Amino acid sequence: xxxxxxxxxxxxxxxxxxxxxxxxxxxxxxxxxxxxxxxxxxxxxxxxxxxxxxxxxxxxxxxxxxxxxxxxxxxxxxxxxxxxxxxxxxxxxxxxxxxxxxxxxxxxxxxxxxxxxxxxxxxxxxxxxxxxxxxxxxxxxxxxxxxxxxxxxxxxxxxxxxxxxxxxxxxxxxxx
Amino acid sequence: xxxxxxxxxxxxxxxxxxxxxxxxxxxxxxxxxxxxxxxxxxxxxxxxxxxxxxxxxxxxxxxxxxxxxxxxxxxxxxxxxxxxxxxxxxxxxxxxxxxxxxxxxxxxxxxxxxxxxxxxxxxxxxxxxxxxxxxxxxxxxxxxxxxxxxxxxxxxxxxxxxxxxxxxxxxxxxxxxxxxxxxxxxxxxxxxxxxxxxxxxxxxxxxxxxxxxxxxx
Numbered sequence: 001x002x003x004x005x006x007x008x009x010x011x012x013x014x015x016x017x018x019x020x021x022x023x024x025x026x027x028x029x030x031x032x033x034x035x036x037x038x039x040x041x042x043x044x045x046x047x048x049x050x051x052x053x054x055x056x057x058x059x060x061x062x063x064x065x066x067x068x069x070x071x072x073x074x075x076x077x078x079x080x081x082x083x084x085x086x087x088x089x090x091x092x093x094x095x096x097x098x099x100x101x102x103x104x105x106x107x108x109x110x111x112x113x114x115x116x117x118x119x120x121x122x123x124x125x126x127x128x129x130x131x132x133x134x135x136x137x138x139x140x141x142x143x144x145x146x147x148x149x150x151x152x153x154x155x156x157x158x159x160x161x162x163x164x165x166x167x168x169x170x171x172x173x174x175x176x
Numbered sequence: 177x178x179x180x181x182x183x184x185x186x187x188x189x190x191x192x193x194x195x196x197x198x199x200x201x202x203x204x205x206x207x208x209x210x211x212x213x214x215x216x217x218x219x220x221x222x223x224x225x226x227x228x229x230x231x232x233x234x235x236x237x238x239x240x241x242x243x244x245x246x247x248x249x250x251x252x253x254x255x256x257x258x259x260x261x262x263x264x265x266x267x268x269x270x271x272x273x274x275x276x277x278x279x280x281x282x283x284x285x286x287x288x289x290x291x292x293x294x295x296x297x298x299x300x301x302x303x304x305x306x307x308x309x310x311x312x313x314x315x316x317x318x319x320x321x322x323x324x325x326x327x328x329x330x331x332x333x334x335x336x337x338x339x340x341x342x343x344x345x346x347x348x349x350x351x352x353x354x355x356x357x358x359x360x361x362x363x364x365x366x367x368x369x370x371x372x373x374x375x376x377x378x379x380x381x382x383x384x385x386x387x388x389x390x391x392x393x
Contacts, residue, residue, distance in 0.1 A: 012250075015249075016246060016249040016250045017246070017249070019245075019248075019249035020242065020245040020246040020248070020249040022308045022309065023245045023248075023249075024196075024241060024242060024245050063217075066211070066215075066246065066247075066250060066252070067208060067211050067212075069246065070207065070210075070211040070239075070242060070243050070246050071204065071207050071208065071211070073242050073246060074207050074238070074239045074242050077238070077242060078198070078199050078200075078201070078235075078238070081197060081198065081199035082199040112190040112193075112194070113190055113191060113193060113194020113195070113197075113234070114194065116187065116190055116191050116194070117191075117194070117231070117232045117234070120231045120232050121231075121232045125228060128228060128231045129224055129227045129228050129231065131231070132227055132228075132230055132231035132237075133227060134184075134188070135187060135188050135191040135192070136191075136192070136195075136230075136237065136240060136241060136244075137188060137192065137241075146213070146223060146227065147220070147223070147224055147227065148220035148223070148224070162184055162187065165187060166187075
């Protein structure tokens with residue numbers, strides 16, 4: 001096993017997972033956060049163990065580790081979401097602790113989300129990209145860096161894209 | 177001059193709620209590409225293509241959010257950059273989305289000012305000094321945050337998870353606020369309490385914090 005892999009700081013990785021999950025994890029998964037983090041760490045350990053010989057130097061190992069960690073966390077969050085959906089479908093499951101799992105609310109939220117995605121799909125490509133990053137919570141400077149465009153151009157595209165989005169939503173009966 | 181609107185926040189909330197609930201699959205290659213894009217290891221053209229697909233693919237968008245937050249958590253020098261100053265737990269996002277359905281995008285659960293996160297571009301962030309989800313005793317329910325620019329004034333809003341306002345305070349000079357025992361009277365032990373700080377800097381800039389979470393012991 002390469003020394004860089006041997007020296008993986010799983011405690012740090014776990015801490016990073018905890019931080020990320022605390023920001024990402026919806027309230028209705030709160031009770032599962034610890035399990036989710038633990039499962040993701042275990043998954044990383046398994047994957048690293050299987051692929052340990054592929055990492056040949058410290059730089060590669062660090063990059064590899066977090067790439068794997070990202071993939072593991074995505075999988076575990078998805079799994080948790082699926083479990084949650086299953087639980088909601090199961091009338092025998094106790095719902096008391098799931099404060100925000102109102103099916104009507106979830107359905108309404110999904111419907112709006114779908115409408116936004118439909119509107120994005122019909123938008124001019126440049127505007128769609130800029131707006132997508134904005135909707136993800138990125139600032140203009142961040143979006144500009146990610147798109148490799150000047151900040152002013154990015155700002156204009158976001159602004160115009162949001163105007164398009166509002167217009168499209170209005171046409172669907174959702175009035176901004 | 178570009179003017180950002182309050183209802184932009186509702187659009188963000190609704191989109192992110194859809195993303196947060198996604199349980200769909202995306203190809204392992206795409207997940208890897210997302211990580212590479214966020215960390216700046218994908219060329220700009222491929223990055224734009226990926227972002228374009230992400231716009232309409234909730235699973236890909238979720239992978240993107242996970243990458244951004246994991247990279248921030250590890251302190252990576254990502255293209256995504258700084259931690260945003262505004263964040264809402266998905267529980268609130270879900271509620272925001274419901275409000276949107278009920279009364280249109282005009283009514284929001286978040287107060288935004290002209291100098292919101294987006295306009296401020298991450299110039300200043302408001303950070304809690306309380307560990308997220310930490311239990312605080314009722315008799316010393318002290319919320320603390322890092323100071324803004326010298327001379328700043330602070331407004332604090334404290335709510336339950338279902339957005340029942342427990343207390344609000346304005347024009348604070350101190351960077352801490354003690355929630356009274358009375359204000360917490362109806363909150364059961366172990367319940368989560370959400371709080372948010374709005375900093376008014378002497379120059380007139382107003383910056384809202386993300387929503388922080390603590391528990392009542």
